Amino acid sequence: MSAVGWTAAVSLASWLWLLLCRGMFWRTDVGLPPRREPDGWPPVCVVVPARDEAAVLPRTLPTLLAQDYPGRAEVFLIDDGSSDGTGRLARELARRHGGLPLTVDSPGEPPAGWTGKLWAVRRGIALARARSPEYLLLTDADIAHAPDSLRQLVAAARTGGFDLVSQMARLRTRSGWERLLVPAFVYFFAQLYPFRLIARETARTAAAAGGCVLLRAAAAERARIPDAVRGAVIDDVALARAVKDGGGRIWLGLADRVDSLRPCPRLRDLWRMVSRSAYAQLRHSPVVLAGTVAGLALVYLVPPLAVCAGVVTGGAAAAAMGGLAWLVMAGTYLPMLRHYRQPPWLALLLPFTALLYLLMTVDSAVRHHRGRGAAWKGRTYARPGAVPDES
Structure with a gap:
């Protein structure tokens, strides 16, 4: 196989691992755990x-x-x-x-x-x-x-x-940009923090x-x-x-009757929401940022690029590997789209959505190094560790 084909094969292997070995992050049937009314209700x-x-x-x-x-x-x-x-x-x-x-x-x-x-x-x-x-x-x-x-x-x-029970509120999906980006935000979060692993002691x-x-x-x-x-x-x-x-003991799942009403109708609204904290998630590390960008490119961008390259150059192996990886990717995203009552064809756009999040993450790092990172509602917060610990 060509180099493109081998890269697509690695991407496909990554998706198979995510599908089978990442705590079933793609499932959206994680509602509140089984419960019964207590004898007395605590304050x-x-x-x-x-x-x-x-x-x-x-x-x-x-x-x-x-x-x-x-x-x-x-x-x-x-x-x-x-x-x-x-x-x-x-x-x-x-x-x-x-x-x-x-x-x-x-x-x-x-x-x-x-x-x-x-x-x-x-x-x-x-x-x-x-x-x-x-x-x-x-x-x-x-x-x-x-x-x-x-x-x-x-x-x-x-x-x-449980000592902590948390529900991820259903976020607003009214505008076109919200429909494209919001379900993916929750999907990426679940991929990073699989709900079933969170509850496991x-x-x-x-x-x-x-x-x-x-x-x-x-x-x-x-x-x-x-x-x-x-x-x-x-x-x-x-x-x-x-x-x-x-x-x-902690538990986290998806909410069905707890809703966020904060509107983010434009791309720049969602961009600002993500970029204000994305680099903090990476511990403000350029090395971790580089690894994250490379990982996102391999997992999300390589499959469609391999399909295109294979079609143009006649590389059947590259096109097949990239196509299978793309299908697995889309299949894991479908449950989240159903949870948010969005059309299934949006699953095929996940590589483009991931590219936007990759750019938001890079922008978050750029803003941080320009002294404008972690800004929200008129405040900009220093990098953790910049302020002496008083404890």
Whole structure:
């Protein structure tokens, strides 16, 4: 075979390994684990960090206040220096809708070494601990919950003995760019952190989805949450790692009735969302970046290129290997497209989608080295380790 054919063969072998040996990452039937209602419902405090969320809060906060939870529960919304009246609007929504008690507070600007979100979470947890909750629900301000969301999360945690139960909210897919990129984002996440491996106590894989994390208060204290992860840009993964390293049992799966309402209709909106943290995921390492780019090119770009090269040059082996790899790739993506109710033909565009994510990752590294990395809502965070550890 030609060099193109051998490269396509390696890509095909990579896809067969991913298909069979990567924790069945492609399956989307990972809903909440089996659960039963406990004899008594433990007290829960909901912590919502919010910065400039007035646009989505009227559609999300009422869903938290309206939770049908049989035990004691209350909501703490922590206004992280908003300039759009987020805190004032939250109080007005609570007066208008009623439901669970709401406390609105603000911790002020985060000190060096803290991200704004985690500084807000720290304040919320501190206020919540005065109520002695057994569980903390950490959820983002753009997340809408079904009325029984909290009830189901607590039942799953109690039944399974989990210290952390997290659901990846269903992200918005209304615009063309959202349909192209959002299901792939979740697919890539699951490939990196297979959900079935996360729940396995003997596996080191750990991750959570920051939009919806039910955390046992005792496990949070044992793992020093959020202080132990205070500078993490990808805070949900760091939080899950800290809990699992502390001996806690964790679970992550796909949500069906927990939705993110944050709109990202344009390519630049999604690009900014990914590029702000992609290089942090690679530990700000040029070597890891180079390996990631090479790996993405081999796995996602080689198959269609091999098909094209084989057709043009008459290399039947290259075309066949590339075509098989492309088919396996598309087949593993179909369940995620079905989960997001998208047309199956988008599976054939996954190489193009992967190319866009590759470019976003490279852009994230460029922004970091220009001093503009990890920027979000008016703040730019330093590289981890740039601030002395005060613990």
